[in-house]
Amino acid sequence: MPEATTPNDDGVRIDLISGARMEGLTSMEKIRLILDSVRDGDIVVLEAGLSPEEESKLIEVTMTEISPDDFSGIEIESYPSNRQPDQGLVGRLLGKEEAKKLTVIGPANQIETLHKDEDLISALVSRK
Amino acid sequence: MGLLTNLKDSVSRVTDRLFADDEPKRIGIYGPPNAGKTTLANRIARDWTGDAVGPESHIPHETRRARRKEDVTIERNGKTVTIDIVDTPGVTTKVDYKEFLDHDMEKGDAVKRSREATEGVAEAMHWLREDVDGVVYVLDSATDPFTQVNTMLIGIIESQDLPVLIFANKVDLDDADVKRISDAFPQHETVPLSALEGDNMNEVYEKIAEYFG
Numbered sequence: 001m002p003e004a005t006t007p008n009d010d011g012v013r014i015d016l017i018s019g020a021r022m023e024g025l026t027s028m029e030k031i032r033l034i035l036d037s038v039r040d041g042d043i044v045v046l047e048a049g050l051s052p053e054e055e056s057k058l059i060e061v062t063m064t065e066i067s068p069d070d071f072s073g074i075e076i077e078s079y080p081s082n083r084q085p086d087q088g089l090v091g092r093l094l095g096k097e098e099a100k101k102l103t104v105i106g107p108a109n110q111i112e113t114l115h116k117d118e119d120l121i122s123a124l125v126s127r128k
Numbered sequence: 129m130g131l132l133t134n135l136k137d138s139v140s141r142v143t144d145r146l147f148a149d150d151e152p153k154r155i156g157i158y159g160p161p162n163a164g165k166t167t168l169a170n171r172i173a174r175d176w177t178g179d180a181v182g183p184e185s186h187i188p189h190e191t192r193r194a195r196r197k198e199d200v201t202i203e204r205n206g207k208t209v210t211i212d213i214v215d216t217p218g219v220t221t222k223v224d225y226k227e228f229l230d231h232d233m234e235k236g237d238a239v240k241r242s243r244e245a246t247e248g249v250a251e252a253m254h255w256l257r258e259d260v261d262g263v264v265y266v267l268d269s270a271t272d273p274f275t276q277v278n279t280m281l282i283g284i285i286e287s288q289d290l291p292v293l294i295f296a297n298k299v300d301l302d303d304a305d306v307k308r309i310s311d312a313f314p315q316h317e318t319v320p321l322s323a324l325e326g327d328n329m330n331e332v333y334e335k336i337a338e339y340f341g
Contacts, residue, residue: 052287055280056253059221063250066223068239073222077276108222116274 012043012110012125019048019100027054031061038074038107039065043125049078049103075111077121078103152199152210153340156260158252158285160277161188161218163266164297168323169215172336173197175329181215187231189245191217194255204334209341214260217248219277256284262291262340269296269304269320273312282313291339294318295332300325 228238
């Protein structure tokens with residue numbers, strides 16, 4: 001988030017990133033954007049979430065960046081997928097994309113999920 | 129472009145499967161840490177080959193490398209299926225070495241274990257995207273299945289069009305709740321079992337032969 005500034009160290013910064021902004025990025029650019037923010041102690045809220053493949057890569061890249069006493073990983077929460085198992089090739093050919101899902105990502109040591117169900121995510125965010 | 133890529137990928141996947149019918153299917157055993165994946169892999173391997181796959185432990189991340197047991201032939205109801213079992217490290221989005229200190233581990237050993245665990249999770253994700261033909265997703269029936277890791281992994285498996293069976297393990301525990309698991313993932317078949325006690329393994333093998341045969 002180069003155009004934003006951090007006013008002080010007392011609060012927790014939250015970046016709400018629109019689907020339009022993420023749409024123009026490649027998978028690795030999205031993952032880098034997320035992890036750079038989270039490693040700075042920020043919370044990232046994605047309006048449209050990530051694709052399953054991007055989520056898979058996010059887990060993989062996160063694992064490579066974990067280091068003792070520095071970064072212990074991410075907490076990520078989103079609503080469950082609405083994708084139906086029989087969608088398959090025909091579904092995708094007909095343009096039935098997976099529903100976009102709001103996703104919250106933060107440092108594992110600063111964000112704790114209190115409750116999650118099909119339509120509510122409740123989380124506790126703390127300072128470092 | 130996206131449409132063409134999807135079409136190409138799907139056709140390629142179908143043709144790969146058609147032409148690879150003689151090869152044993154690689155079935156990945158996935159799930160969160162401590163769900164009993166290695167206990168299940170060992171149970172299947174011992175029942176059909178006499179050998180184990182790897183060591184089991186109550187300490188999370190005992191399995192830190194994907195291990196493959198090749199040519200496990202399962203026979204059920206006149207159906208025979210030969211599979212390679214791939215026992216994978218438990219998937220998570222965070223690993224903190226301090227968790228291992230609670231298991232009477234020295235800091236050096238805990239840091240080493242956490243480093244190996246992170247490599248193992250990354251490896252498991254890579255296998256899932258590239259190298260498995262089907263998935264057995266193992267959950268602990270006594271814990272809440274409605275977690276982000278489970279949601280994401282099931283979504284990733286579905287996006288790959290891989291056949292998947294959900295195994296509700298540890299039904300021998302007093303607080304096991306299989307319905308909670310089948311309710312969380314109603315789009316997939318849930319099979320209850322205890323890999324440790326060997327409960328309901330007949331149905332486990334029937335479903336494996338049916339889904340992956």
